[in-house]
Structure formats: structure tokens, C-alpha cells
Amino acid sequence: MTHNGRFENSVEHQEISALIPWYVNDTLADTERQRVDAHVGSCAVCREDFALHKRILEGINAQPALDYMPVASLKRLQARLDVAQAQAATAPLPPIEPSRSDVPWRGWMAASIAAMAVAIGLLAADRWVQFEVRSKQPNYRTVTTSIPRPPGEVIRAVFSPSITLVELQTILDEAQLKIVSGPTEAGVYSLASNSTLTVRSSLALLRRHSTVRFAEGTLPEPESGNSP
Amino acid sequence: MTPLAKNSSPKERDSALLAAVAAGDRRALEELYLSYHRRLARFLSRFTPRYENIEEIINDTFMVVWQNAKDFRNASQVSTWVIGIAYRTALKSFRRQKNHNVAHSLEDYPEQSVDPTSDTEVHDWLKHGLSRLPMEQRLTLELAYHMGHSLEEIAVITDCPVGTVKARMFHAREKLRQYLPALGGGPGESPARIG
Numbered sequence: 186m187t188h189n190g191r192f193e194n195s196v197e198h199q200e201i202s203a204l205i206p207w208y209v210n211d212t213l214a215d216t217e218r219q220r221v222d223a224h225v226g227s228c229a230v231c232r233e234d235f236a237l238h239k240r241i242l243e244g245i246n247a248q249p250a251l252d253y254m255p256v257a258s259l260k261r262l263q264a265r266l267d268v269a270q271a272q273a274a275t276a277p278l279p280p281i282e283p284s285r286s287d288v289p290w291r292g293w294m295a296a297s298i299a300a301m302a303v304a305i306g307l308l309a310a311d312r313w314v315q316f317e318v319r320s321k322q323p324n325y326r327t328v329t330t331s332i333p334r335p336p337g338e339v340i341r342a343v344f345s346p347s348i349t350l351v352e353l354q355t356i357l358d359e360a361q362l363k364i365v366s367g368p369t370e371a372g373v374y375s376l377a378s379n380s381t382l383t384v385r386s387s388l389a390l391l392r393r394h395s396t397v398r399f400a401e402g403t404l405p406e407p408e409s410g411n412s413p
Numbered sequence: 414m415t416p417l418a419k420n421s422s423p424k425e426r427d428s429a430l431l432a433a434v435a436a437g438d439r440r441a442l443e444e445l446y447l448s449y450h451r452r453l454a455r456f457l458s459r460f461t462p463r464y465e466n467i468e469e470i471i472n473d474t475f476m477v478v479w480q481n482a483k484d485f486r487n488a489s490q491v492s493t494w495v496i497g498i499a500y501r502t503a504l505k506s507f508r509r510q511k512n513h514n515v516a517h518s519l520e521d522y523p524e525q526s527v528d529p530t531s532d533t534e535v536h537d538w539l540k541h542g543l544s545r546l547p548m549e550q551r552l553t554l555e556l557a558y559h560m561g562h563s564l565e566e567i568a569v570i571t572d573c574p575v576g577t578v579k580a581r582m583f584h585a586r587e588k589l590r591q592y593l594p595a596l597g598g599g600p601g602e603s604p605a606r607i608g
Contacts, residue, residue: 203579203583204564206557206558206586207563207564209558210557210558210562210563211561212562212566213563234586237586241554241558241586241589242558244539245539245554245559246558246559248539250458251455252451252454252455253450253451253454253458253464253468255446255447255451255454258450258468259447259450262472263439265472266442266476346464346465347464
């Protein structure tokens with residue numbers, strides 16, 4: 186169906202029609218915007234396109250967006266960077282080309298000696314890196330080590346890496362807890378009580394959620410009752 | 414990293430951070446990561462519901478940023494450069510996923526699986542229609558309408574001529590028009606326009 190035969194096949198119409206998406210998202214330069222303004226005012230086809238694009242834009246932006254917590258993801262990126270940097274530090278050097286000497290065996294001998302020196306150097310560097318890593322880091326991780334407790338901490342918990350900020354806040358509100366520290370490298374949060382709710386009750390509320398991977402109290406439980 | 418003035422613009426801040434990344438500053442990379450994570454995660458969550466996939470794409474993107482920051486020549490904005498890397502990483506990732514739910518052409522879905530006469534919300538129709546677009550067309554649409562990028566920025570991000578971006582947007586619109594009668598008339602009403 187033709188809405189506006191006067192414009193539909195003109196070059197101007199085709200150019201303006203192609204710009205309408207960026208007229209709608211308000212990123213056109215002033216001169217282009219003025220051209221679209223002038224054309225849309227007198228072209229029914231472009232007005233219809235404008236309405237269509239505007240509704241698509243509104244529809245896209247009306248869809249709910251989830252917010253994710255970046256900290257755990259960043260820690261995994263840092264681990265990848267550590268590995269990449271360690272690999273780069275111990276990567277073998279490119280092979281040494283033999284020198285263009287008049288006496289060929291001298292070049293080969295020099296290359297062999299250099300290669301052996303590099304190999305010995307790499308071996309020593311590798312041993313040193315391994316020693317450094319072993320001496321600095323234990324080869325295990327715990328979530329209940331004797332690291333000093335942050336003030337007020339009553340519970341340590343680990344959440345699913347895919348938990349959203351909104352979900353986390355909802356769970357904490359429900360269990361009447363607040364974050365006092367974390368996450369650690371192992372993703373552990375230290376939580377303090379926000380109310381008079383007992384630690385046991387807060388733990389029970391936390392453990393109801395599948396996104397809570399781990400939750401334990403950090404204070405010794407009393408014989409009866411369990412006021413924090 | 415050189416401290417920035419308090420009134421520096423986001424563009425200046427990004428440029429300073431990337432320069433520091435190019436010099437090997439891991440703290441600068443982390444700061445850049447944290448400032449882009451939210452918008453990239455929101456953008457990518459429109460294509461995949463699994464956070465594991467989203468995180469993989471974002472972290473792959475920042476590995477590339479870390480490795481290639483020294484090659485950035487200010488030919489575009491830092492944000493356009495970063496999002497361009499994320500675009501290519503996402504495109505590769507989506508193509509790798511054998512069972513992703515994106516069709517390669519509308520003809521793969523000759524019959525509508527949703528009753529157009531039902532009371533389905535316009536947004537449901539839109540979501541349904543978007544999921545049937547070829548990935549490049551959908552990404553173009555989302556870059557313009559979800560991320561708010563200009564035509565020229567999308568050309569840089571997608572590494573395509575401006576004419577290709579316009580054509581992708583045109584075809585996306587025409588397919589959505591066919592698929593979303595509630596939005597803009599049925600297929601028979603679509604007049605001939607730019608080719």
C-alpha cells in the first residue's frame with residue numbers, strides 16, 4: 186500500500202527512512218535531525234516508521250534488566266591474568282637463528298651454548314617461581330580459618346556467583362543480616378545481625394535459599410536458646 | 414596511574430584508565446572492569462539467561478583489553494572500543510552455542526507459534542520477534558535501542574560500513590513489522606522503502 190507516493194521513491198525519502206532509528210534514539214547530529222524533522226512532518230510513511238521504531242525502543246527498554254555482582258567475576262578474571270602472566274614469564278624464547286658466519290660450526294656452537302644457557306635460566310626461573318608460590322600460598326583454601334573476625338560478624342556465607350544484587354539484598358533483609366566484610370578470595374561474606382533475631386533463625390532463613398551455597402555461625406552455640 | 418581531576422569526564426577517565434592498562438597497571442584494569450561490568454552484563458543478559466555465559470564473555474573481553482590496550486590509538490572512544498571487543502566476543506560465543514535459541518532467518522520459522530489474536534502483551538510479542546531475528550540484526554537493534562549508540566558508533570563496534578548497519582536495521586524493522594502486527598500493521602501493509 187502506498188501512503189505517500191510523492192516521497193516514497195525519492196532519494197531523500199530513502200536516506201531519511203534509514204536515519205529514523207537514530208532519530209528515535211536521539212543520537213543524530215543537529216543537521217541530520219533537522220532534515221528528519223522537516224521530512225517526517227510531510228511524509229506519512231516515515232511517520233509510521235517513526236511510530237514503529239519508537240514502540241520497539243520503548244518495548245526493549247521496558248523489559249526488566251538484571252544486575253549482577255561483579256566482584257566474584259573480577260576475582261576469576263584476576264586469577265586468569267595471574268596464570269597468563271606466569272605463563273608469559275616462563276614461556277620459551279623464540280629459537281635463536283644461527284649467525285651467518287664464514288665458519289658454520291662456530292655459529293651452531295654459539296647457538297647451542299646460548300640455547301643451553303636459556304634453558305638453564307628458564308629452569309632456574311621456573312623453580313624460583315614455584316618456590317615463591319609455595320612459600321606464599323597454602324595449597325588449600327578454607328572458609329573458617331582463624332582470620333580475625335570482622336566486628337559484629339556472626340555468620341559466614343557463600344552465595345551462588347549468579348546471584349543478583351536484588352536477590353542478595355532480599356535474602357539478607359529476610360534473615361535480618363548485613364554484610365560487614367567480604368567477599369574474600371574464596372567468595373566468603375562476613376555477616377552481622379541487624380536485629381534481635383537469633384543466629385540460628387537467621388541461619389535457617391539463609392539456608393532456605395538455593396543461592397546460598399554455604400552458611401555457618403562463627404560464634405559458639407549456647408546450650409539452650411541462641412542469642413547472638 | 415596518574416590521578417584524575419575530580420571534574421574529569423567519563424571519556425577522560427576511560428582514556429586515562431586505558432593508558433594505565435597499556436602500561437601494565439592491573440588496578441586500572443580492575444577499575445575499568447567494574448565501570449563496564451553492569452552495562453555489559455545487562456546488555457548480554459538480553460541474549461543469554463545464564464550468568465556463566467555472560468561472565469565468560471565479559472572476562473574474555475577484558476583479557477583482550479589487557480592484551481591489546483597498548484594498540485589503542487584513540488581512533489574511537491574507549492567505550493566504543495571496549496564494546497566492540499565485547500560484541501565480537503559475544504558473537505563468537507553465541508555461534509559456538511549449538512542450542513542457542515536464535516534463528517538464522519525468519520524463514521526458519523514459517524509459522525507463528527503465538528496466536529496473534531490472543532491478548533498477548535506487546536512486550537511479549539517484541540521479545541518473541543527479537544528472538545527470531547538473525548544475530549547481527551538483533552545486536553544492531555539492541556546496540557541502538559538498549560545501549561543508545563549512534564549509527565557511526567555501531568559501525569565502529571561491529572566493524573562494518575555505515576551502509577551495512579543501516580541495512581541491518583532496515584531488515585530488522587521489516588521482519589519485526591511482519592512478526593509484530595500489533596506494533597505496526599500486518600505484512601501486507603509494508604510499503605517498499607530503502608533497499
